[in-house]
Amino acid sequence: MAVAFVQTVNNSGLGVNSHNIVVNAVAAGNFLGLCTTVWTGGGGPSNVTPTSSPTNTWNTTTAPTQLNGASCFICYAMNAASGNTTITVDYGTGFYIRASATEFSGVSTSAAIDQQAANNGSSTAPTSGTTGTTVQANELVMAVLCVNSSETNCGIDPATTGYTNLFTNQNSAEANGHSSDYKIVSATGTQSAAWGTLTVTQDWIAKIATFKEAGAAAATSLPLRRAFPMSIMMQ
Amino acid sequence: MARRVVIPQALYQPGTYTSNLDQFNPQTNEIVVSLTRVAWPGTPEDDVARITVLWNDGSGGEWELPGGVILTREGLPLAASVVQVSVPEVASGNGRAKKNVASGTVTFLVRQALTTAITAEAQ
Numbered sequence: 001m002a003v004a005f006v007q008t009v010n011n012s013g014l015g016v017n018s019h020n021i022v023v024n025a026v027a028a029g030n031f032l033g034l035c036t037t038v039w040t041g042g043g044g045p046s047n048v049t050p051t052s053s054p055t056n057t058w059n060t061t062t063a064p065t066q067l068n069g070a071s072c073f074i075c076y077a078m079n080a081a082s083g084n085t086t087i088t089v090d091y092g093t094g095f096y097i098r099a100s101a102t103e104f105s106g107v108s109t110s111a112a113i114d115q116q117a118a119n120n121g122s123s124t125a126p127t128s129g130t131t132g133t134t135v136q137a138n139e140l141v142m143a144v145l146c147v148n149s150s151e152t153n154c155g156i157d158p159a160t161t162g163y164t165n166l167f168t169n170q171n172s173a174e175a176n177g178h179s180s181d182y183k184i185v186s187a188t189g190t191q192s193a194a195w196g197t198l199t200v201t202q203d204w205i206a207k208i209a210t211f212k213e214a215g216a217a218a219a220t221s222l223p224l225r226r227a228f229p230m231s232i233m234m235q
Numbered sequence: 236m237a238r239r240v241v242i243p244q245a246l247y248q249p250g251t252y253t254s255n256l257d258q259f260n261p262q263t264n265e266i267v268v269s270l271t272r273v274a275w276p277g278t279p280e281d282d283v284a285r286i287t288v289l290w291n292d293g294s295g296g297e298w299e300l301p302g303g304v305i306l307t308r309e310g311l312p313l314a315a316s317v318v319q320v321s322v323p324e325v326a327s328g329n330g331r332a333k334k335n336v337a338s339g340t341v342t343f344l345v346r347q348a349l350t351t352a353i354t355a356e357a358q
C-alpha cells in the first residue's frame with residue numbers, strides 16, 4: 001500500500017503550559033507525524049514524548065541541538081488507534097509552540113523510522129542536514145524548521161525540492177517561525193531540505209526524518225541453481 | 236453568532252465560558268484567540284485556566300494557561316497569551332483542500348479568578 005496524505009491539523013500557542021492538538025477521525029492503523037517548533041525561556045526545550053487519547057505509542061526522533069532556547073522535534077505514532085485523537089505535548093512553563101499533526105496511510109506499522117538528520121545555525125540559509133541513504137525506495141520524508149528571532153516576517157520558503165508544505169508561519173516575534181513539510185519518495189537515496197533565504201540573519205534549527213512504507217520486503221538473494229547441461233537424444 | 240467576538244476586560248470567576256464563531260467565508264484560514272494577562276494569579280507553574288478552540292468537526296486545539304508573569308524573548312512581561320488553530324486540510328483528488336468547516340467554539344475554563352480581555356476571531 002503506497003504512502004498517502006490523509007489530513008493535517010495545525011495550531012500555535014504563545015505563553016502556554018501544555019499544548020493539545022486534536023485530529024478528527026483518525027483511521028485505525030494509520031501513521032501520525034507531529035512536527036513542533038518550540039521556544040522556552042528555561043534554557044531550551046527537551047525532547048519530550050507526546051501522549052494521546054486514545055492511547056497510541058509515541059516515539060521521538062533524535063532531537064536537534066537547541067539554539068538560544070529554541071528547537072524543533074519530529075515525533076510519530078505508528079499503527080494508530082481510530083477516532084478523534086487528542087495529542088498532548090508539554091515543554092514546561094510558559095512556552096511558545098507551533099505544531100502540525102498529520103495523518104498518513106501506508107506507512108509501516110512497526111519499525112517505521114529509517115534515516116534522520118538535524119542542523120542548526122545563525123544565517124539566512126536554513127537547511128536540515130543530509131540523511132544517510134534510505135534502505136528502501138518508497139518512504140515518507142518529514143522535515144521541520146524553527147526560526148527563532150524577533151522578526152514578524154522571517155521570510156521562510158516552503159521546503160525544497162519536491163516537498164509539500166503542511167504549515168508555515170512567518171511571525172517569529174509571536175511564538176517562532178515555523179515550516180513543516182513532507183514528501184513521498186520512490187527511490188533510495190539521501191534526503192535533505194532547505195527553506196530558501198530568510199529576510200535577515202536569524203537563529204534556526206531544523207530536523208528531517210524518513211519513514212518506511214508498509215509492506216515493502218527487503219530484497220533477498222535467490223539461491224544460485226546450477227544449470228545442468230541437457231542433451232537431446234535423437235533417435 | 237459572528238466571525239469576531241470581543242469581550243472587554245473583565246474579572247472572570249472560576250467557571251466555564253463559551254463563545255461560538257460562524258459566518259465564515261471561503262477565505263477563512265484560522266481562529267485566533269487572544270487573552271490579555273492582567274496581573275494573573277499564581278505562578279507560571281500554575282495552570283490557572285484552559286482555552287479550547289474546536290471546529291465543528293471536533294478538531295482543533297487546547298492549551299493550559301500559566302499564571303503569574305510569563306516573559307518574552309526580550310525579558311519583558313508577555314502582554315497576552317495567544318492561541319491559533321488552522322482550518323484542517325484533507326486529501327482531495329490528487330491534492331489537498333481545506334475542510335468545509337461551518338463554525339467554531341471557544342471554551343474558556345477558569346480555575347482561579349483572573350482579569351482578562353478576550354478577542355476571538357475567524358480570520
